Amino acid sequence: MGALKGDFKALTLTATIAITLPCMSPPIRLLLATLLILGFSNCGSPANQTVVVEFWAMGQEGEQVKALLPEFERRHPGLRVRVQQIPWSAAHEKLLTAYAGNAMPDLFQLGNTWIPEFVALRAVEPLDARLQAWPADALADYFPGILATNRLDGRTYALPWYVDTRLFFYRTDLLAAAGFAELPTTWEEWVRAMSQLKARAGPERHAILLPINEWQLPVILALQRGATLLRDHDQYGNFQEPRFREAFDFYLSLFERKLAPSVGNHQVANLYQEFANGAFAVYVSGPWNIGEFGRRLPMATQPHWNTAPLPGFDAEPGRSLAGGASLALSRTSPRREAAWKLLEFLAEPEQQARFYQLTGDLPARQSAWADPALAGNRYAEAFRRQLQQVRATPAIPEWERIANQLAYHAERAIRRQVSADEALAALDRDVDRILEKRRWLLSQGLRP
């Protein structure tokens, strides 16, 4: 295998020039090129007095974080930070390609669901040894369910930067008119409230909008019901088991009873306008929509919406997904020490609070929530409560593909192209195929 790796290195140059071949379409060229850049090593830069930390951050975070950095550079005169802003839509591909081309930044932001993938690649540095120097209660300051997504097999590979989960955005006026002061906390009551909303809304309007091409809500319901999603050390799909089945049936019934319209998110022309004109009264979404609703809803609707935690099955608290973004160190970076200083700086509660003011991203450290700007936000309180009740999706690199399959089969069941039984059987079959490599690795005693 070592020899094979050497060959790959030798072929590197060939591939880069293949990019210039005009007769192929760009992705084919890109495919050929990156396939072969695997062994490319970049020469270490000569030691300098100032160390420049390469930091990749996505979207508006990459833009806004620059405002925090002068303070960091003032405290560390020998360190400079170069921020590379990457659009979210290309971030995942860009990081993987950077890893393949041995061009990883020193510190990078990543969605916390990507962590298992980068751990499988051996691309991130475990932080446990460095965290030993932290005060004992510092890690306890993080939301526990969110911090858990950064840990695999007892090691901490990244630290949460900001957090994200899904809960209800709803119209307070419509709910009050339907006879409910606030959204209920159990499935049963929730359905009753939605039936009332639907009865008042008429045939054209609906109680809730659940885009049928999204996987989040069926997974949330299944987690609330106590389903495990996968079984035998995440080697097989576990979607035909009774608890998942029950949650799935409940999910489908929301569409059968016309509480939710059977539309995908691309069929909703203007979410904010339709929320404002009452096409639906409830919507499940994340913290980014606090700002969007504030900006895009008409003035007349502004006093009439709020956020609420999700209901639970029976008396259980309603759980939601542990989302958000984390910061990780590249394992191969020669500037890990400097990058760690930057990570520690960004993890400070004061910087977390400032970052919230800049971006609206909810801080990962609970002490940062005491900041007046956040404490005074009436829409954030539901998030604070929900974030105490979050669960991680299975921590394996294949999860995103599995979630995509789940959305695909759920959509077919909602559209009644297949029965619920057929959909879940097909889902298990597809997921088992996706996990085939993982089973092989485990059977060979190789660490996935």
Next chain:
Amino acid sequence: MTGRERRAALSAGIFLAPALVLIAVFFFLPVLAALLLSFTDFDLYALGDLNRLRFVGFANYLQLLQSPLFWTALGNTFYFVLAGGPLSVAISLGAALLVNARLTRFSGFFRAAFFLPVVTTLVAVAVVWRYLYHPRHGLLNYGLSLLGIDPIDWLGDPDWAMPAIILMAVWKNFGFNMIIFIAGLQNIPPQLYEAARIDGANAWRRFRHITLPLLGPTFLFVALMTMIGYFQVFAEPYVMTQGGPANRTLSVVLLMYEEGFRWWNMGYASAAAFVLFALILAGTVLQLRLRGRESP
């Protein structure tokens, strides 16, 4: 071989060597490597550690042929090729005839204007077209509203997304084929038209019996290049719709890109690339055969 011939062959070899080496190293080797990869399960795990790579034979190809998503992508690609290709060729020919006609004034201006979309960046063009297609504020729907037609959600409606992409692609590409057609038209000796006119042939018959047959080789070239290019459709749906809505604009190359760079299933993506290559090859051979039979 005499000494002189040998020397000639040697010097020919020396002159050819740089080009041959470049082609071998920068084209055939990568293609060969991709072919080999298509028989492995090269994925994220293998990227991290080559010990986790397996040779899987034809499993990627079998899995591809069993995947509904691949057939969706293939169907969309054929839709694009079969609807967009002939449309593009027809419009190029029409534009070439108009620009080349003796009565046309400022033909140089029109030639340049029609060629302009070809040399503009696709991404910039796509952004402009997204505005044109905007369901509420788009120029296209405004035009339709003047005719009393209800607005169409061009890129959001599963049934309209592909026609919208085809329309943009044809607009973007027809200028190139038009230039080639113009060159073909200008190669037709004017005496033939004169003779036909003296014999009383009207414009349609002159077109049918002189222009079309003599454009034969040009036609073959244009049709082949268009087919090959259209089979590889990627940038248009990637920029405009990302394959949506409901996978209705997902092309084979876009699928390959997603598998390769989103999920990092390089083995599987390479297999998709070679299936597409086989299809294009088959399409090319088929066209050559058909034309071969036509010509005397």
